Amino acid sequence: xxxxxxxxxxxxxxxxxxLAAAERLFAERGVAAVSNRQVSExxxxxxxxxxxxxxxxxTELVLAVVRKHDQSVELRRAEAVAATRGSERVxxxxxxxxxxxxxxxxxxxxxxxxxxxxxxxxxxxxxxxxILAANDGSPTLREVRAALTRLLPMQPEEVRxxxxxxxxxxxxxxxxxxxxxxxxxxxxxxxxxxxxxxxLIDAITAVFLAPATPVPPRGRGPSDGSPRRRRAR
Amino acid sequence: xxxxxxxxxxxxxxxxxxLAAAERLFAERGVAAVSNRQVSExxxxxxxxxxxxxxxxxTELVLAVVRKHDQSVELRRAEAVAATRGSERVxxxxxxxxxxxxxxxxxxxxxxxxxxxxxxxxxxxxxxxxILAANDGSPTLREVRAALTRLLPMQPEEVRxxxxxxxxxxxxxxxxxxxxxxxxxxxxxxxxxxxxxxxLIDAITAVFLAPATPVPPRGRGPSDGSPRRRRAR
DNA sequence: TCTTAATTCAGTCAAGCGCCTTAATCCAGG
DNA sequence: CCTGGATTAAGGCGCTTGACTGAATTAAGA
Numbered sequence: 001x002x003x004x005x006x007x008x009x010x011x012x013x014x015x016x017x018x019l020a021a022a023e024r025l026f027a028e029r030g031v032a033a034v035s036n037r038q039v040s041e042x043x044x045x046x047x048x049x050x051x052x053x054x055x056x057x058x059t060e061l062v063l064a065v066v067r068k069h070d071q072s073v074e075l076r077r078a079e080a081v082a083a084t085r086g087s088e089r090v091x092x093x094x095x096x097x098x099x100x101x102x103x104x105x106x107x108x109x110x111x112x113x114x115x116x117x118x119x120x121x122x123x124x125x126x127x128x129x130x131i132l133a134a135n136d137g138s139p140t141l142r143e144v145r146a147a148l149t150r151l152l153p154m155q156p157e158e159v160r161x162x163x164x165x166x167x168x169x170x171x172x173x174x175x176x177x178x179x180x181x182x183x184x185x186x187x188x189x190x191x192x193x194x195x196x197x198x199x200l201i202d203a204i205t206a207v208f209l210a211p212a213t214p215v216p217p218r219g220r221g222p223s224d225g226s227p228r229r230r231r232a233r
Numbered sequence: 234x235x236x237x238x239x240x241x242x243x244x245x246x247x248x249x250x251x252l253a254a255a256e257r258l259f260a261e262r263g264v265a266a267v268s269n270r271q272v273s274e275x276x277x278x279x280x281x282x283x284x285x286x287x288x289x290x291x292t293e294l295v296l297a298v299v300r301k302h303d304q305s306v307e308l309r310r311a312e313a314v315a316a317t318r319g320s321e322r323v324x325x326x327x328x329x330x331x332x333x334x335x336x337x338x339x340x341x342x343x344x345x346x347x348x349x350x351x352x353x354x355x356x357x358x359x360x361x362x363x364i365l366a367a368n369d370g371s372p373t374l375r376e377v378r379a380a381l382t383r384l385l386p387m388q389p390e391e392v393r394x395x396x397x398x399x400x401x402x403x404x405x406x407x408x409x410x411x412x413x414x415x416x417x418x419x420x421x422x423x424x425x426x427x428x429x430x431x432x433l434i435d436a437i438t439a440v441f442l443a444p445a446t447p448v449p450p451r452g453r454g455p456s457d458g459s460p461r462r463r464r465a466r
Numbered sequence: 467t468c469t470t471a472a473t474t475c476a477g478t479c480a481a482g483c484g485c486c487t488t489a490a491t492c493c494a495g496g
Numbered sequence: 497c498c499t500g501g502a503t504t505a506a507g508g509c510g511c512t513t514g515a516c517t518g519a520a521t522t523a524a525g526a
Contacts, residue, residue, distance in 0.1 A: 014473080030358055032265035035513060046475050052515070053473080123356040125263055162422040162432050165410060166403055173402040174395070189395040195448040199395050206443030207436045215428040242493095247503080268483060279505050282485070286503080 102197035119176035309333035335430035352409035
């Protein structure tokens with residue numbers, strides 16, 4: 001395997017081309033539907049084993065793409081967290097969850113593939129775990145989670161975890177959906193990434209702040225908040 | 234191709250076995266990662282072309298699985314809508330969005346594969362469109378959307394559409410996540426499908442009811458609701 | 467200038483794939 | 497009981513894939 005030629009060595013450039021090609025192809029067709037050969041060829045390599053040589057396996061290729069972008073997002077998130085530290089507003093911390101990703105997407109020059117790529121990669125059963133692990137390692141994300149825990153002290157842990165997962169799903173899949181619409185030239189619900197981010201912050205803030213219907217530990221509870229209804233027919 | 238042997242003919246039974254095997258394998262490994270041969274073999278067929286014979290293509294196989302379940306969910310949703318008709322509470326209509334799916338999942342005998350299967354199928358680029366089309370055709374879903382539009386008249390259409398998409402993503406992926414955790418024997422944020430449904434209704438209701446930050450038609454607006462911040466470093 | 471290690475090229479190979487064919491097998495209606 | 501259409505078994509064909517290899521090509525340093 002090639003050493004991680006970080007800079008503009010010969011191999012480093014090839015690596016970049018492979019990463020770019022992989023990101024695009026995986027975003028368009030799904031990770032499993034694209035062979036390493038196709039990635040190698042799309043990257044302009046005559047050697048059909050180029051991916052194997054530079055990355056070892058498809059899993060490591062995908063992780064390399066993820067890491068490449070994660071780095072930049074993590075930086076932006078660190079900035080956002082620094083500016084938010086001390087705030088008592090849930091919305092401010094949700095902002096830290098959403099804006100870094102959105103701003104990074106907006107900063108990439110179109111056409112972008114990242115959002116769709118991430119949605120694909122996160123859904124692939126064999127890739128889900130390692131990618132989420134990388135997420136768990138982010139210190140900034142950890143700080144945001146801690147802040148939300150502090151601001152929502154009455155909320156059962158299970159509810160907060162559940163809602164964190166919801167926030168993640170919304171961010172990933174709504175961005176992917178917008179990116180897809182953008183690419184296909186169709187209509188996008190929002191005119192800009194900026195506006196999409198605002199919509200996501202509105203929604204995710206509402207999710208975290210929503211009153212949680214208490215669920216009885218076991219057995220039927222007094223009510224689950226559903227309307228009057230019992231046998232309609 | 235086989236006629237749609239609906240009942241318990243010889244071919245009908247094989248069809249069922251193929252559908253069950255496909256649902257399981259696709260849920261576990263992803264649609265693209267499973268070959269038609271593997272599905273045929275898992276269904277106990279010696280003929281590696283069994284899928285082709287009975288369904289024509291992988292796409293039609295997937296759609297057949299979707300339709301099989303959709304039918305039952307649609308029935309439950311019709312009941313729920315009938316019981317909710319006339320209600321002015323957003324939550325009641327969100328209930329109609331969530332409960333039918335959740336209750337159907339809860340009614341299936343474990344282990345279930347449907348939720349993960351749907352998440353996989355919806356993410357597959359080539360399958361997304363036809364599946365969403367089937368969704369659009371549902372008259373009950375149409376009625377729910379109409380009701381929500383009626384109850385949220387001030388909300389820009391783009392915001393409502395966006396939030397409908399959010400609701401769909403949350404329902405699909407949160408169920409898939411719980412089902413996965415259930416299958417792997419890990420911890421589930423909620424003890425029961427019932428409680429998961431309640432959590433989803435809480436969250437999705439909040440999303441629909443959330444105040445939408447107005448986005449200026451063009452150019453920088455007065456505020457996007459973000460905290461005081463301008464150059465943290 | 468000359469090494470030399472890293473990288474790319476240009477293939478090979480077995481395994482698995484989609485698609486197709488032919489021959490058995492099944493079973494409902496005559 | 498027989499027959500014909502539907503279904504399943506068994507396997508072939510051409511192609512792509514992942515994994516691998518040895519020779520050519522760079523390019524950076526001695």
